[in-house]
Amino acid sequence: MDDWFETGFYIFNSIGNDGRTAYVGSHIRPRVTAPVEWHWPVGVSLSTEFGFQKLAFDANTCSLEIRPIVDKTWNKVYLALNPTVEKSFAGPDANTGFIFSPNIKGSYNLSKVVAIGLEYYGSTGPFFHYYPYQQQEHQLFAATDLDLDPNWECNVGIGYGFTSVTDKLIVKLILGRRF
Template sequence: MMRLPILLSIIAIFSIVGARAQDNYEIQVYGSETVEKGHTMLELHSNYTIQGSKTISDGELPTNHVFHETIEITHGWTTWFETGFYIFNSLGSDGRTAYVGSHIRPRVAAPESWHWPVGVSLSTEFGFQKAAFDANTCTLEIRPIIDKKWGGWYFSFNPTVDQSFAGPDAHRGLIFSPNFKQSYDITKVVALGIEYYGSTGPFFHYDPIKEQDHQFFLATDLNFNPNWEFNAGLGWGLTSNADKAIFKMIIGRRF
């Protein structure tokens, strides 16, 4: 337990200082809660790029009219610690159907017994992906998570940073990639809101606006059963470096 305060203090640092938008394999703003002890969550992330890149860039295949299917398996080890594992897949024409790569993601959370006014957790995600689908083939993501439920409103902020160890961004340092979500419970089952995914470039050496990634999604969450998760949304890219239109859907089941 002594390691938790150290890890959580890192969150405060990243929140103060505030590469790319979140990859189109897993488009999600994280909440602070971890999977319950002894439980396993199985999720399928299905994303379709309605309008994306149409040419090869840095060796990466174009994203236009491609499906990204990601299997995520997360197990809760304690009331404050979980581990997730991802299997990324691509489905598309012209050689774009393939297994893409895998990541592992340990995460710790501030226990409820601390009675903090907001939910707080810290996720670290490390893995590899094929160069044809991501020029940065070995990466680390550090994702602080801060969220709050306030009446029918829900807010979550993920001031994420990414580090590449192989590829064009390997020597650029930490890339700031913030995510944000705001939703409202229309009914006991349906929540509607907006999600934002961005990437501004390295700290203190931010990319020009046209080279940054900024995407907004109109999204819905369905809370019809505590053992099930459903999220879907339609997103638009606001800069020339971002895919212009994406549909995403997440279906999850706790066991």
């Protein structure tokens, strides 16, 4: 079963101006993947993420994300496209409908352990009623993936937001453990 299904659990934290950490929220993410035995030309999976975040960090405190993932590896190059949709259940966007949030990742393996790349994260507004550009979110991250052990996942990056509603500077760290 573990080659086509996985579940992730996220705990989000923030580091404030005083250097202290603060709990932001938690999400659970089940994901199903087309088995390798199907021999599809690209990887295909579907991830759903449901979670809560504190009002101090997001006005929409309860949300669902549906993330189709299409990816492909060519030698040392990896490319992934995620035409994600999001829905808020509590907060100002609860009656908005599904928000289109495209994500793209490209990386290059420098070695068996280190890959560097770019990651784009966007949020353009409700389907067919997209927000004007300055009200959309567009971020670009320079990121590094470390493959130190088959049971661990590590992704670190620094991102910049291009519109007035996007966080201007974000440092991210994703540390995962496979069980």
